[in-house]
Amino acid sequence: xxxxxxxxxxxxxxxxxxxxxxxxxxxxxxxxxxxxxxxxxxxxxxxxxxxxxxxxxxxxxxxxxxxxxxxxxxxxxxxxxxxxxxxxxxxxxxxxxxxxxxxxxxxxxxxxxxxxxxxxxxxxxxxxxxxxxxxxxxxxxxxxxxx
Amino acid sequence: xxxxxxxxxxxxxxxxxxxxxxxxxxxxxxxxxxxxxxxxxxxxxxxxxxxxxxxxxxxxxxxxxxxxxxxxxxxxxxxxxxxxxxxxxxxxxxxxxxxxxxxxxxxxxxxxxxxxxxxxxxxxxxxxxxxxxxxxxxxxxxxxxxx
DNA sequence: CTTGTTGTAATAATATTTGTTACAACTATA
DNA sequence: TATAGTTGTAACAAATATTATTACAACAAG
Numbered sequence: 001x002x003x004x005x006x007x008x009x010x011x012x013x014x015x016x017x018x019x020x021x022x023x024x025x026x027x028x029x030x031x032x033x034x035x036x037x038x039x040x041x042x043x044x045x046x047x048x049x050x051x052x053x054x055x056x057x058x059x060x061x062x063x064x065x066x067x068x069x070x071x072x073x074x075x076x077x078x079x080x081x082x083x084x085x086x087x088x089x090x091x092x093x094x095x096x097x098x099x100x101x102x103x104x105x106x107x108x109x110x111x112x113x114x115x116x117x118x119x120x121x122x123x124x125x126x127x128x129x130x131x132x133x134x135x136x137x138x139x140x141x142x143x144x145x146x147x
Numbered sequence: 148x149x150x151x152x153x154x155x156x157x158x159x160x161x162x163x164x165x166x167x168x169x170x171x172x173x174x175x176x177x178x179x180x181x182x183x184x185x186x187x188x189x190x191x192x193x194x195x196x197x198x199x200x201x202x203x204x205x206x207x208x209x210x211x212x213x214x215x216x217x218x219x220x221x222x223x224x225x226x227x228x229x230x231x232x233x234x235x236x237x238x239x240x241x242x243x244x245x246x247x248x249x250x251x252x253x254x255x256x257x258x259x260x261x262x263x264x265x266x267x268x269x270x271x272x273x274x275x276x277x278x279x280x281x282x283x284x285x286x287x288x289x290x291x292x293x294x
Numbered sequence: 295c296t297t298g299t300t301g302t303a304a305t306a307a308t309a310t311t312t313g314t315t316a317c318a319a320c321t322a323t324a
Numbered sequence: 325t326a327t328a329g330t331t332g333t334a335a336c337a338a339a340t341a342t343t344a345t346t347a348c349a350a351c352a353a354g
Contacts, residue, residue: 001148001341002232002239004311008258009241015257016250027330034248035241038313043331060321062330075261085149092149094156094182094343101181102289103163110162110285111155114222114276121272125265138257142249148310151342174299185344190300207352209299241312 006082009035010045014078014131015138017055017066026064045082052081070135076126090119153229156182157192161225161278162285164202164213173211192229199228217282223273237266 016034017026024030028046032039046064049055054077056067066073080088091111098104163181164173171177175193179186193211196202201224203214213220227235238258244251 001151001230001310003237004148005239005241006311008238008254008262011258012241012244012250012254015254016248019250029330034245034251036243036245036251037241040314040333041312044333047332057331058321059319059331060329061323062321075265083148090150091155092152094152094159094184096183097159098181098183101163102292103159103166103285104181104183106285106288106292107155107159107162110281110288111158114281114284115155118222118269118272118276122265122269125268129261129265134257134261137261138250138253141253141256145249145253148341153342176299187302187345188343191302194301204300205352206300206350207298208354209352 003079004083006045007079009037009041010049010078010082011075011131011134013042013045013049014054014066014073015135017064018070018131018135019138019142021065025062027062028064031064048082048084049078052077054078054081066131070132071130073131074127075129075131075134076123078131079123079126090122091115150226151230153192154226156184156188157196157225157229158222158278158281160189160192160196161201161213161220162282164211165217165278165282166285166289168212172209174209175211178211195229195231196225199224201225201228213278217279218277220278221274222276222278222281223270225278226270226273237269238262 012035013031016031020026020030028039028042031046032042035042046055046057050057054066054068054073055064057064093108093111097107103110159182160178163178167173167177175186175189178193179189182189193202193204197204201213201215201220202211204211240255240258244254246252250257
């Protein structure tokens with residue numbers, strides 16, 4: 001299955017905050033309108049980013065902003081903040097394999113190391129891209145659009 | 148979200164076929180019992196592996212076997228065979244971002260290249276492990292268990 | 295022609311994701 | 325101290341995806 005859109009939405013939200021922070025107050029409604037999702041979805045997501053120390057959200061008067069240097073936030077930080085898979089395991093196993101079968105009762109010990117290595121490759125690549133990179137990409141795309 | 152257990156089940160099934168092909172006829176029932184899943188699930192999965200040219204299944208009298216050299220089958224081949232995500236895209240986007248927002252209408256062009264690079268890293272790592280490697284791991288684990 | 299099996303459709307059950315409604319708690323400002 | 329606008333969060337609903345189950349036709353081999 002695909003990695004939840006929460007991840008791409010979170011990146012979208014961070015780009016928006018950075019892009020529009022001067023022009024607009026960054027409310028959950030404003031972000032929800034760009035993403036075209038419900039504002040409660042955005043607020044929950046902002047809570048997850050807040051717990052991860054990526055954004056600050058002002059209660060009451062409203063407004064969110066990024067509270068870290070953009071090049072100190074990697075895609076992996078965002079992924080980790082919003083993807084709430086138990087133990088952070090990418091691969092799902094079928095429950096209760098047959099303990100009477102030598103393969104069934106060992107399937108985890110057989111596969112875990114290899115799968116972890118694969119997951120590490122994914123995470124390493126995610127760590128190599130920062131939100132600063134993405135914001136640069138974004139500015140370039142938006143500029144090109146106007147040509 | 149996690150990658151569907153179909154993938155780990157498929158690997159489990161391939162290990163079982165290789166491990167027990169001398170002792171048992173490899174029916175969907177036999178495999179289902181090791182995995183502890185329904186035999187129809189296994190049969191559908193075998194169909195997917197068959198379409199990918201990885202296994203042969205004998206109709207009527209029954210029995211499945213692997214129809215390729217084990218070191219010519221990578222984890223990626225198995226993953227590709229059973230993970231039926233549209234376009235093979237790992238990352239999911241929210242539908243219909245706001246076209247009136249510069250970020251919303253460009254979010255795909257902004258992110259696609261980076262996400263593809265990340266997905267490629269995952270796939271490259273998957274391609275580096277063969278079913279032969281996994282079967283070797285499996286034999287080692289099962290042997291160690293007996294000590 | 296009987297037995298055991300695969301292939302597949304139809305359907306159900308379960309889990310997960312995403313969306314919605316509602317409202318208390320909060321902040322700034324008039 | 326009202327008021328307006330907002331966040332935080334619970335409760336619930338809807339949509340989607342995964343996994344399981346039942347049923348049975350098609351098939352192979354003795």
